[in-house]
Amino acid sequence: MATCPRSAIREQNMTWYAFYGALEQGFVYGLLVLGVYLTFRVLDFPDLTVDGSLPLGAAVSSVAITAGINPYLSLLMAMGAGFLAGMVTGILNTKFKILHLLASILTMIALYSINIRIMGKPNLTLLGTDTVLDSVSNLGLPPHMSAPLLFACFCAVAVVALVWFLHTELGLTLLATGDNAQMITAQGVNTHTVIIFGVGLSNALAALSGALVAQNQGAADVNMGVGTIVAGLASVIVGETLFGCRSVARAMIAAILGSVAYRLAIALALGLKLGSFSFTPSDLNLITAILVIAALVSPQLKSRFRK
Amino acid sequence: MLVLDNITKYFNRGTINEVLALNNLNLTVNEGDFITVIGSNGAGKSTTLTCVAGGFKPDTGAIRINNEDITDWPEYRRAAFIGRVFQDPLKGTCASASIEQNMALALKRGKPRGLSKGVKDKDRPWFREQLATLGLGLENRLKDTAGLLSGGQRQALTMLMATMVRPDILLLDEHTAALDPKTANQILELTHTIVETQHLTTLMVTHNMHQALTFGNRLIMLDRGEVILDVAGEEKKNLTVDNLLQRFYALRGEAMGSDRLLLG
Numbered sequence: 337m338a339t340c341p342r343s344a345i346r347e348q349n350m351t352w353y354a355f356y357g358a359l360e361q362g363f364v365y366g367l368l369v370l371g372v373y374l375t376f377r378v379l380d381f382p383d384l385t386v387d388g389s390l391p392l393g394a395a396v397s398s399v400a401i402t403a404g405i406n407p408y409l410s411l412l413m414a415m416g417a418g419f420l421a422g423m424v425t426g427i428l429n430t431k432f433k434i435l436h437l438l439a440s441i442l443t444m445i446a447l448y449s450i451n452i453r454i455m456g457k458p459n460l461t462l463l464g465t466d467t468v469l470d471s472v473s474n475l476g477l478p479p480h481m482s483a484p485l486l487f488a489c490f491c492a493v494a495v496v497a498l499v500w501f502l503h504t505e506l507g508l509t510l511l512a513t514g515d516n517a518q519m520i521t522a523q524g525v526n527t528h529t530v531i532i533f534g535v536g537l538s539n540a541l542a543a544l545s546g547a548l549v550a551q552n553q554g555a556a557d558v559n560m561g562v563g564t565i566v567a568g569l570a571s572v573i574v575g576e577t578l579f580g581c582r583s584v585a586r587a588m589i590a591a592i593l594g595s596v597a598y599r600l601a602i603a604l605a606l607g608l609k610l611g612s613f614s615f616t617p618s619d620l621n622l623i624t625a626i627l628v629i630a631a632l633v634s635p636q637l638k639s640r641f642r643k
Numbered sequence: 644m645l646v647l648d649n650i651t652k653y654f655n656r657g658t659i660n661e662v663l664a665l666n667n668l669n670l671t672v673n674e675g676d677f678i679t680v681i682g683s684n685g686a687g688k689s690t691t692l693t694c695v696a697g698g699f700k701p702d703t704g705a706i707r708i709n710n711e712d713i714t715d716w717p718e719y720r721r722a723a724f725i726g727r728v729f730q731d732p733l734k735g736t737c738a739s740a741s742i743e744q745n746m747a748l749a750l751k752r753g754k755p756r757g758l759s760k761g762v763k764d765k766d767r768p769w770f771r772e773q774l775a776t777l778g779l780g781l782e783n784r785l786k787d788t789a790g791l792l793s794g795g796q797r798q799a800l801t802m803l804m805a806t807m808v809r810p811d812i813l814l815l816d817e818h819t820a821a822l823d824p825k826t827a828n829q830i831l832e833l834t835h836t837i838v839e840t841q842h843l844t845t846l847m848v849t850h851n852m853h854q855a856l857t858f859g860n861r862l863i864m865l866d867r868g869e870v871i872l873d874v875a876g877e878e879k880k881n882l883t884v885d886n887l888l889q890r891f892y893a894l895r896g897e898a899m900g901s902d903r904l905l906l907g
Contacts, residue, residue, distance in 0.1 A: 505756035508748055512737045518729070519737055522696070523804075524722035524753040
């Protein structure tokens with residue numbers, strides 16, 4: 337979040353360049369948004385670990401690439417690391433009975449130190465190394481289109497995989513655990529295992545997102561995760577509001593589109609100029625917070641007006 | 644088949660709120676028993692069922708099912724033997740999942756779950772058939788989420804789900820108490836049919852004395868965490884509400900505590 341070069345370009349009106357930038361951001365963070373959807377909506381587990389696991393994925397991938405490992409393989413390693421981070425949160429919550437929010441904050445804080453340990457310093461640049469983006473731009477697409485396209489493909493694969501998974505026997509237990517833990521326990525399912533796995537999966541997606549962000553912007557930074565959870569949540573809510581959430585498949589597609597809509601809204605806000613006033617990238621967190629609050633409060637207001 | 648051996652359970656032990664919930668409780672449930680469980684508020688009826696289901700570990704004593712000691716088994720593991728219907732109709736089904744998904748989840752109770760399709764095409768006709776026996780029209784609503792159903796419908800679905808995989812023990816914890824009288828009777832009839840046709844070993848907690856006398860082949864009365872009355876067969880058939888109250892009075896030397904029980 338702290339470093340997003342494309343959206344940092346401020347113009348009077350949103351240009352095509354900014355539009356492609358927003359698409360790219362929307363899709364690359366779309367993977368994270370899917371993760372947030374899994375924890376917040378499916379598991380009913382507010383998980384702030386992603387603020388740490390997103391840079392974790394970036395760090396692992398960057399270090400791996402710098403060490404000469406294939407960029408795609410580095411993505412898998414990032415996902416593995418993210419999964420482990422999520423598992424830690426899940427175990428703290430289920431086995432040690434620490435409140436989910438607190439458990440995830442503890443993991444997040446610990447990850448800050450771990451991420452610096454992994455990189456050996458607070459940030460790592462990837463200049464001059466091959467990334468997954470090179471494999472697409474080698475096809476001859478213009479660079480501003482290759483990134484959104486590649487990330488959209490990642491999102492599509494992730495959505496298909498998750499929709500498939502949530503309709504399997506195991507996937508149904510994930511849905512049920514978030515909805516009615518008593519019921520699914522009575523059906524013989526160990527909800528602790530499900531929660532540990534589910535939070536792990538969510539953070540694997542966040543880490544994948546972080547790894548792709550790092551490869552895209554050419555650097556991993558320990559602070560790039562600040563505000564991740566709020567942005568992710570905003571995207572989920574924007575998606576639900578605009579595109580509905582009647583089925584799992586629909587909700588997931590809505591989450592991705594919500595992520596794109598959220599980035600477009602940010603790009604628009606950054607291009608906005610009222611007299612001598614204009615927003616700066618540092619206003620992003622405030623705008624996001626207001627957006628989330630508005631989305632959370634609006635259903636209550638609506639029902640109050642109806643009465 | 645199910646044995647509760649000297650079970651003692653304190654809640655909030657060592658605090659001023661200490662409660663002795665189960666006091667050296669002994670109970671042997673035989674194969675095929677349909678036991679109705681009565682007692683005043685706080686007598687330990689629900690606690691006994693929760694103890695069997697594994698909601699907590701007793702302070703002392705042992706629980707055995709089919710001669711296997713399950714005292715240390717977690718709740719989810721015991722579910723392989725146990726079907727449960729709760730007092731709260733919302734507890735037994737998953738509101739955001741469809742009827743068929745709920746049934747598919749119940750079909751795998753106590754069995755390993757994998758990556759095959761959650762709801763299998765081959766199971767749908769059987770789901771429909773089962774739902775049709777309820778007479779609620781649910782057989783045409785397989786894709787509707789359980790959250791759209793009324794409390795009675797959800798409780799009927801829960802009854803089905805608890806018995807789809809034949810449980811060694813069926814635990815019914817005041818499963819009609821939260822329903823209106825008409826719906827409660829329908830669910831009771833359904834219970835009767837399912838238990839009779841499958842010859843299920845059943846423990847049914849109720850606040851209603853008439854229910855306790857009408858259903859089942861055996862009746863136990865709990866008081867202060869102990870079984871104070873245990874009648875079966877002919878003796879149970881000849882019991883009346885007045886008998887029960889008299890026997891309670893004789894045993895405890897006082898009038899029965901709960902007005903809810905008296906009204907039942």
